[in-house]
Amino acid sequence: MDEHKETLRVGAAVRRRRRTLELTLSAVAERSGLSVPFLSQVENERARPSHRSLEKVADALGTTAVELLAAADPARTVDLVRADDTSVDEGDSADTVVRSLVRGHHQMHAQEFVGDHDPGREFQLRNDVLMYVTEGAVEVEADGRAYRLVRGDTLYLTGGVRHRWRATVPDTRVLVVAVAEHIDAVDEPGPK
Numbered sequence: 001m002d003e004h005k006e007t008l009r010v011g012a013a014v015r016r017r018r019r020t021l022e023l024t025l026s027a028v029a030e031r032s033g034l035s036v037p038f039l040s041q042v043e044n045e046r047a048r049p050s051h052r053s054l055e056k057v058a059d060a061l062g063t064t065a066v067e068l069l070a071a072a073d074p075a076r077t078v079d080l081v082r083a084d085d086t087s088v089d090e091g092d093s094a095d096t097v098v099r100s101l102v103r104g105h106h107q108m109h110a111q112e113f114v115g116d117h118d119p120g121r122e123f124q125l126r127n128d129v130l131m132y133v134t135e136g137a138v139e140v141e142a143d144g145r146a147y148r149l150v151r152g153d154t155l156y157l158t159g160g161v162r163h164r165w166r167a168t169v170p171d172t173r174v175l176v177v178a179v180a181e182h183i184d185a186v187d188e189p190g191p192k
Helices: 011-020 025-032 036-043 051-060 065-071
Strands: 097-100 108-114 129-135 137-142 145-150 154-157 163-167 173-179
Touching: 011 036, 011 065, 025 036, 025 051, 036 051, 051 065, 065 108, 129 137, 129 145, 137 154, 145 154
Parallel strands: none
Antiparallel strands: 097 108, 108 173, 129 154, 129 173, 137 145, 137 163
């Protein structure tokens, strides 16, 4: 069996989410800043969005790129992602590569970021996140504090902590592992 034959088909996940929200392609285009023809091509698997475009679509649909990717591929018990896997996404710039290290609808998601990404983009995930710097250095702003991480450093963020980060050294590699958004891993406040 050729492990590289199967690629993530995110178009169906985008269409399902859009229809669940009862949105038109025009409404998603307006919210995301992307064109209707491009969104139509994505939904019909005739175009594969970059990581940045997928984030824009996810924001417009009130979800995350990770969740759209997770919904794009059925669950597996064993899934191998090779280092030379060609299903990587361009990130926010030509100097950025984002590679999903876990495919499918699982309880955990992991991505490798190589280079920099949009440092102005703020994240607030429902569940816990772990950032591990495998090469280079990053600055992270989390919960009102700044942290400088270098190779080998790990930063753990509990669910709900607003954060943003940026690479401070060329060719920085960051591993981001998160509990999937569809998992109720965080106790919701309220009466028990």
